[in-house]
Amino acid sequence: MRAPKIPEATITRLSVYSRYLMKMKRQGKITTSSPDIAQGAGVNPAQVRKDLSFFGEFGTRGVGYNVEQLNWDVLKILSLDEEWSVALVGFGHLGHAVAMHRVFKERGFNFTSIFDRDPEKIGTKVKDIEILPMEQLEKVVAQNHTRIGIITTPADSAQAIADSLVRAGVQAILNFAPVHLSVPETIELREVDLAVNLEVLTFHMEMQRQGFASSRPANF
Amino acid sequence: MRAPKIPEATITRLSVYSRYLMKMKRQGKITTSSPDIAQGAGVNPAQVRKDLSFFGEFGTRGVGYNVEQLNWDVLKILSLDEEWSVALVGFGHLGHAVAMHRVFKERGFNFTSIFDRDPEKIGTKVKDIEILPMEQLEKVVAQNHTRIGIITTPADSAQAIADSLVRAGVQAILNFAPVHLSVPETIELREVDLAVNLEVLTFHMEMQRQGFASSRPANF
Numbered sequence: 518m519r520a521p522k523i524p525e526a527t528i529t530r531l532s533v534y535s536r537y538l539m540k541m542k543r544q545g546k547i548t549t550s551s552p553d554i555a556q557g558a559g560v561n562p563a564q565v566r567k568d569l570s571f572f573g574e575f576g577t578r579g580v581g582y583n584v585e586q587l588n589w590d591v592l593k594i595l596s597l598d599e600e601w602s603v604a605l606v607g608f609g610h611l612g613h614a615v616a617m618h619r620v621f622k623e624r625g626f627n628f629t630s631i632f633d634r635d636p637e638k639i640g641t642k643v644k645d646i647e648i649l650p651m652e653q654l655e656k657v658v659a660q661n662h663t664r665i666g667i668i669t670t671p672a673d674s675a676q677a678i679a680d681s682l683v684r685a686g687v688q689a690i691l692n693f694a695p696v697h698l699s700v701p702e703t704i705e706l707r708e709v710d711l712a713v714n715l716e717v718l719t720f721h722m723e724m725q726r727q728g729f730a731s732s733r734p735a736n737f
Numbered sequence: 738m739r740a741p742k743i744p745e746a747t748i749t750r751l752s753v754y755s756r757y758l759m760k761m762k763r764q765g766k767i768t769t770s771s772p773d774i775a776q777g778a779g780v781n782p783a784q785v786r787k788d789l790s791f792f793g794e795f796g797t798r799g800v801g802y803n804v805e806q807l808n809w810d811v812l813k814i815l816s817l818d819e820e821w822s823v824a825l826v827g828f829g830h831l832g833h834a835v836a837m838h839r840v841f842k843e844r845g846f847n848f849t850s851i852f853d854r855d856p857e858k859i860g861t862k863v864k865d866i867e868i869l870p871m872e873q874l875e876k877v878v879a880q881n882h883t884r885i886g887i888i889t890t891p892a893d894s895a896q897a898i899a900d901s902l903v904r905a906g907v908q909a910i911l912n913f914a915p916v917h918l919s920v921p922e923t924i925e926l927r928e929v930d931l932a933v934n935l936e937v938l939t940f941h942m943e944m945q946r947q948g949f950a951s952s953r954p955a956n957f
Binding site: 525528529532533535536537557558559594595596597601603609610611613614615617618619620621624626664665667688689691695697698699703705707708709710711712713714715716717718719720721722723725 | 745748749752753755756757777778779814815816817821823829830831833834835837838839840841844846884885887908909911915917918919923925927928929930931932933934935936937938939940941942943945
């Protein structure tokens with residue numbers, strides 16, 4: 518069976534809407550509207566309604582959405598109503614930024630192990646998590662039943678680490694190393710290349726320079 | 738006039754193809770093919786041909802592509818055949834990771850100024866670039882005719898920084914702060930949220946768990 522045809526961009530926007538709903542919740546707002554959410558996410562209101570419509574009926578016509586209920590519904594759609602055990606491999610500057618990112622914690626992503634090859638980092642602690650040597654990766658990730666691995670190492674070691682993560686039983690890998698990884702079909706893989714984002718920008722800038730109207734990229 | 742209808746995903750894939758073409762060039766390869774590029778980028782060969790077809794005719798039927806020529810053509814499409822002056826605002830772990838990212842330098846992105854608010858960082862140097870106080874941002878960015886600003890600060894200061902960058906004359910902003918920014922229509926804005934990528938993964942994992950075949954996300 519194929520997954521329902523839900524555009525990838527819809528999922529990423531739901532994640533952004535959810536972030537904004539959480540902010541409204543913190544601010545004590547009770548109800549909201551699609552124009553309101555749209556403004557917070559930088560899209561148009563019809564887009565918000567269309568994205569939500571893939572998953573059912575939300576809100577009440579003329580009244581809007583209950584912030585807490587919609588936030589919960591979106592979290593459920595994204596499967597963020599549970600805790601996810603995450604292993605972080607590579608504790609350079611990017612790994613550090615990921616581990617410290619407030620949003621990960623808020624959203625139920627729980628860093629259960631961190632690995633690095635630098636002897637000076639091994640044995641030190643980050644938020645009560647001891648940094649372990651690479652040699653322990655497979656054993657520890659399997660023992661913890663960790664489902665997600667995040668790779669923030671240089672490109673040349675990323676494939677071997679992905680292989681280890683797969684052997685240890687993870688179901689998904691988020692790869693920040695600037696190289697394409699091969700993993701079995703059953704593993705969800707997402708690759709983020711920091712430089713690609715900059716290059717999409719320069720493409721659009723050149724379009725503008727040539728006199729084309731800005732086709733503001735669909736962000737996120 | 739509207740920009741030609743080129744899918745956003747095509748641009749991001751071109752950037753990935755180009756990275757792989759550069760690698761082949763370094764390895765001394767003379768010719769390549771769409772299956773070859775496809776494998777290096779994790780897509781299918783028809784996708785490679787379709788993406789390139791938006792921009793004209795490349796390669797020779799039965800022979801393939803000349804690596805150096807195609808690499809140059811793709812760089813030109815992405816406007817990477819010139820140097821881009823970039824200002825980096827925020828020198829925490831993420832800012833550090835961005836400044837040190839090998840790929841940015843390789844691709845003609847030239848960090849001409851770095852700003853932070855931490856008195857301990859101000860005055861120190863990173864790759865010969867002195868870290869400057871935030872108060873100098875507008876003046877220095879304007880003087881350097883910097884066209885791109887990268888924001889890697891916490892969410893709460895990001896909008897004010899974006900406003901300063903716009904006043905200083907940048908044409909594009911890459912925002913890593915987990916908040917949506919408002920900028921004038923003429924500014925190209927791209928927002929990267931590290932956590933969103935993880936949430937797209939969990940959505941797909943849940944789809945798999947529910948028995949749907951993996952709809953491997955279109956990466957990058």
